[in-house]
Amino acid sequence: MENFNIFIRSIFIDNMIFAYFLGMCSFLAVSKNVKTAVGLGVAVTFMLVITLPINYLLQTYVLSSGALSWLGPEYADVDLSFLSLIMFIAVIASMTQLVEMAVEKYSPTLYSSLGIFLPLIAVNCAILGGSLFMQQRDFPSVWTALCAGGGWGLGWLLAIAAIAAIRERLATYSNIPKPLRGIGITFIITALMGIAFMSFLGIKI
Amino acid sequence: MADKINYKQVFFNPFSKNNPVVVQILGICSVLAVTAKLEPAMVMGMSVIAVLAFANVIISLIRNTIPTNIRIIVQLVVVAGLVVIVDQLLKAYAYDVSKQLSVFIGLIITNCILMGRLEAFAMANRPWPAFLDGVGNGIGYALILVIVGFFRELLGSGTLMGFQVVPDSWYAAGYVNNGLMILPPMALIVVACIIWVQRSLNKDLQED
Numbered sequence: 424m425e426n427f428n429i430f431i432r433s434i435f436i437d438n439m440i441f442a443y444f445l446g447m448c449s450f451l452a453v454s455k456n457v458k459t460a461v462g463l464g465v466a467v468t469f470m471l472v473i474t475l476p477i478n479y480l481l482q483t484y485v486l487s488s489g490a491l492s493w494l495g496p497e498y499a500d501v502d503l504s505f506l507s508l509i510m511f512i513a514v515i516a517s518m519t520q521l522v523e524m525a526v527e528k529y530s531p532t533l534y535s536s537l538g539i540f541l542p543l544i545a546v547n548c549a550i551l552g553g554s555l556f557m558q559q560r561d562f563p564s565v566w567t568a569l570c571a572g573g574g575w576g577l578g579w580l581l582a583i584a585a586i587a588a589i590r591e592r593l594a595t596y597s598n599i600p601k602p603l604r605g606i607g608i609t610f611i612i613t614a615l616m617g618i619a620f621m622s623f624l625g626i627k628i
Numbered sequence: 629m630a631d632k633i634n635y636k637q638v639f640f641n642p643f644s645k646n647n648p649v650v651v652q653i654l655g656i657c658s659v660l661a662v663t664a665k666l667e668p669a670m671v672m673g674m675s676v677i678a679v680l681a682f683a684n685v686i687i688s689l690i691r692n693t694i695p696t697n698i699r700i701i702v703q704l705v706v707v708a709g710l711v712v713i714v715d716q717l718l719k720a721y722a723y724d725v726s727k728q729l730s731v732f733i734g735l736i737i738t739n740c741i742l743m744g745r746l747e748a749f750a751m752a753n754r755p756w757p758a759f760l761d762g763v764g765n766g767i768g769y770a771l772i773l774v775i776v777g778f779f780r781e782l783l784g785s786g787t788l789m790g791f792q793v794v795p796d797s798w799y800a801a802g803y804v805n806n807g808l809m810i811l812p813p814m815a816l817i818v819v820a821c822i823i824w825v826q827r828s829l830n831k832d833l834q835e836d
Contacts (some may be wrong), residue, residue, distance in 0.1 A: 444812055447656035448740040505716065508734050509708040516701045545700055548657045548738040555731040601834050602827035606653055607820045614816035621811070 425563075426570040433574025437556075439549045440582035440613075441620035446549030450583055451609055460587035461580065468576025470522070470544050471553050474515050475572030476565050478554040481510055511554045519545040549579055586613060639760045642768035644830075648741045649772040650823045651833060655741040658732050659773060660815040666789050668728045669777030671718070673770025677763060679710045679736055680745060684762035686710075687750040694751075703746045704737065711736045741769055776818045784809030 439445045446467065453463050484490055488502035523541040527534045544550060553575050562568050589612055593599070599608050648654045655676075663669045686706050687694075694702050715733045718726035726733065736742070745765055750758045781787055783806050786794035794803065808814055827833045 444660040444816075445657050445735070447660070448654055451653055451656065505712065508712055508715070508737065509705065512704050512708045512737050513701070516704045520698070520701065545704065546738045546740055546743045548735050551738045552657075552731065552735060555734050559731065600824075602824050603820070604834065607823040607827070610816045610820035610823065614813040614820070617813035617816070618811070621813075 426566050430570040430574040433571045434578040435623045438578040439575050441617040445552040446547045449547050454583055454587040457587045460583045464580030464583045467579050470550050471572040471576040474518055475553055475568045477514055478511050479565050479568035515550050516545045638757050639764040642765040647768045648765050654744050655739045660812050661732050663777040663780055663815050664810050666777040666781045669773040671725045673773045675714045677766030680766040681762035682710055683707050684750040684758040685755050687746050688755045688758035691751050707742050708737050779818055780809045
């Protein structure tokens with residue numbers, strides 16, 4: 424039940440885009456039509472679900488202070504937490520590359536529809552942000568990390584699908600001042616949606 | 629080709645015509661998160677200038693030995709190393725600011741400006757122009773951070789760098805700080821206004 428709460432929380436209240444504004448670069452760049460936006464959203468969700476538990480295990484059994492005590496008593500006061508940034512990003516980058524190769528080999532159709540987005544994901548701040556939040560919040564178990572990862576991913580997917588749908592309509596039905604067209608108006612829409620999402624802050628679960 | 633690079637253009641273009649934030653739309657996340665006050669915005673700007681300049685030089689030095697398949701990992705590791713140094717330095721000498729910036733110093737690693745410049749410029753150019761490009765883009769980024777931070781702190785808290793600028797007599801006359809400016813969504817709107825102003829001055833940048 425606890426984990427389910429975290430899952431729901433991560434989708435709505437701690438939404439990566441509207442609450443933390445992470446992963447904005449690809450969010451703004453790839454939200455011109457719904458189909459590609461959903462493709463990228465699925466890829467991001469997938470990477471969050473994979474990397475968050477791995478980084479959680481790394482954090483608990485290798486990086487945090489005293490985590491190496493399973494190697495023997497003389498390692499009990501080793502603190503490697505200053506290495507966590509490098510370890511996390513290395514895991515994320517290598518997982519991205521691995522997933523890219525696996526998808527290319529086993530499912531060429533998925534690869535051709537997702538292909539260009541996969542390398543982009545290594546530098547999506549939402550993924551590294553997820554791992555850093557995980558480190559900050561001291562999750563109790565690897566399942567919590569898994570649920571939070573899934574929730575953040577779905578929240579991101581929801582956000583990018585919504586903004587892409589709005590932008591598709593906007594292109595045909597509205598008359599925006601010229602200098603504001605394209606990226607400018609997208610910023611303003613995102614801000615308004617962010618303000619709307621703030622209403623979720625009042626919910627306690 | 630390498631001799632024909634116009635150093636002046638490499639350095640000054642990112643300030644306005646090719647600004648990484650408002651024209652290339654890179655590195656937005658940190659612009660939104662750290663600009664509620666002017667001071668963290670300036671510290672963040674300086675950190676990015678330093679990391680970007682050195683990462684560009686290092687990648688440019690080893691650009692011929694990196695295998696193309698794993699170049700993203702190599703770039704990320706170089707950047708991550710530099711970010712860890714900046715992070716530890718801030719913790720040692722500016723602890724308060726480093727607390728305020730929290731995860732966002734770590735997120736410099738995934739700042740798209742870095743990857744964008746490394747891929748687009750450092751992989752194809754010699755160290756000196758790469759250094760200029762790094763500093764130029766870093767300053768372009770810091771410029772936007774400072775502008776956004778200035779307006780958000782001035783309108784949101786009535787202070788600048790922590791000092792009160794809005795006189796007490798205004799408050800007595802009924803002036804109220806705009807609490808909305810402190811919230812992250814307003815950073816998006818301030819950036820949108822900067823884009824608006826810049827694009828109406830510079831017609832080439834407008835989209836259809």
